[in-house]
Amino acid sequence: MQFDLNDEQKQLFNTVQALLADAEAGQGMVAAFDDGGYGASPLWPRLRDLGLVGLLAPGDRGGLDDELLTLAVVAEALGFAGAGTPLIHQALAAWVLASSDADQPLVDAVIAGERAVALALGEAPDRWRPEQWAGGDKINVIGAADADLFLVGLAGGDLGLVEAGADGVSVAAVSSLDRLRPMGTLSLADGGVKRLNLGEGMADRLVDALLILDAADAFGAARRAVDAAVEYAKTREQFGRPIGAFQGLKHQLANMALDVEPCRAMVWHAAHAWDRRMADAPRTAALTNAHVTEVAVKSIRAAIEAHGGMGFTWEHPLHVWLKRVMADLAHLGGPIVQRSRVGALSAW
């Protein structure tokens, strides 16, 4: 009975967090946000060189055979730092391709980060899961502009692969709320996508993994915002004392921490259930995504309020985290959709 990370996971978390903190000191959060980052982010080569892209991919294909829990720990660190990089989606793509009939040179290039893969899954207006995919434009494709390849959800629930430059493939940039993870809309001509030969249920596993990783990212971001609000309350003075001494604000901060802290164990459990293929893993993924992303948005809004006027400026970085978790929340449909799925997957 060990409901905790193992030593390697703890160490990886510390390594990634230190790397990101170090990089963050060099470039202001807001400047990075204005630049748009992602594939061009200076963080990306450093994370890639840690070998993290192959984390989840099978060992006989050049991956590390590690757990989703490990990737979730990395996602939490990225959310905490507010770093926009392709790492998480690239790692999932590497896992899918390495689990498919894709050529080994392609798998190697994806794990090495030499060929960028974007995940093109959702469809307008409200089709998020494999059984709902009907073909047509793919919306909210994060990193579309940087991608060499797209991993595409196909009508019928399969996954396919298409080159960015192929005939009939076009990307329209979308002005994105979260500029650190900019999106595009992917248009595809019929028949241009090569269907991947995959094991049963891989597309479902992919979407469930994303739900959990979005929650992990949102948890990290929310933790950061609570930390920022607490620090501000200790240093900002009004009426001759730190505002954190006033019970009104103190209780708001306590409530924020009370909402956010329990999410850690919930995210870990969802990732672990996915890793062990527990029967209720899909339901747990939906429940966790809805709860954690909603709590994160609520808490970061409260953190901004606790900062007063400064919190409402573009200059102060809190809005970067707010926009990040709003994107985490909306990415795969949002809490209404996920809670409806929880109900559908229950004996309710």
Place this chain on the structure above:
Amino acid sequence: MDLTYTPAYEAYRAELRAFLAASWQRDWRRAPDAAARIAGFRAAAVEQGYLYRSTPRAYGGSGQAPDVLKAQIIREEFGLARAPTEVPGNGVTMLVPTLLEWGSDEQKDRFIAPTLRGDYIWAQGYSEPGAGSDLASLRARAVLEGDEWVVTGQKIWTTLAHKAQYMFALVRTEPDEPRHKGISYLLLDMAQPGITVRPLKQINGDREFCEVFLDGARAPASWLVGEAGNGWAVSRSTLKHERNLVGGASTLDEMFDKLVELARTTVRDGRPALADPVIRDRLAAIEGYVKAHLYSSYFQLTKEAQGEPPGPIGLMNKLNATNIGQDIARLVTEILGPSAMAFPDRDARGPERWLNQVLGSLGLAIAGGASNIQRNIIAERGLGLPRDSGVS
């Protein structure tokens, strides 16, 4: 992460199961001699090392080495077998650990074993009409006259005082010392002319807590626990080993399942409440909090087993449980609809029995450190925010 137990722990579980199968039957609780059967079972369970693990054998415990995983297995298996656990109440959870840490040999010999057997019910004499959240302002006064303490004052919200044989009380013995320094921890016999108990009727109709009037109540000088003036520190003793980190959270998880059953069996707006998308959404929203709390308890269990501090989450359990109980109460009230107009009856079998939870959940928000006190604790000890000026 590994949510399974090692073979050594599974062997321990198997042994425990065999003991329970041989020593306890569920229907014994309804037997005419139920009390004797329960007492006999507890004695056997103590003998085997399953109950009162942190109390030495000399005082009626089973003197086991601390092991939070064994403690968790015991809770799980006793729960499955519906077997009697340790005697509930303040005596076992608060007084015994305090005596083990601070008590004289005489006090330990005299009080611990009968308390563990359930022979003594204890009242906790802490709160006063003028000393609630600000407990250190308490005024009940104890004066040493010869070889007896004589106590004058009033206690309130004293659970089960009308049934208790003894009270452990905080009283002021050094009135000239600063607030926390002048308090002592004193044991009192409830059956004496100087003590009058008046039960208070609660909003759910129960009479569990009381006012206690101390008018020249007497206690032997040797019944003061620890040193005079050190009662505040003495009263902070809690069970140091094998705290029940999971119990409350798994109880809420079970309550959530019952809430789903209530929604399934209640017709609202012409269909089962459970078929209503609004109700389903709200159930899933509550379940998010329930599961986050449950898994956090397993995380804390692991930290405890590893001897590591759990971090701020360790300060959040009571307020989390309170908030979840309040959320459940709100949804229950809406699901019940017109049934919520019936008055709760302890013996009711229908859905209106939920009103006990609806009303009772408010008590949890107040008892044992009100929710705003919990927020202070989280903010000050967990987040490191400055203490309120004027509060020390």
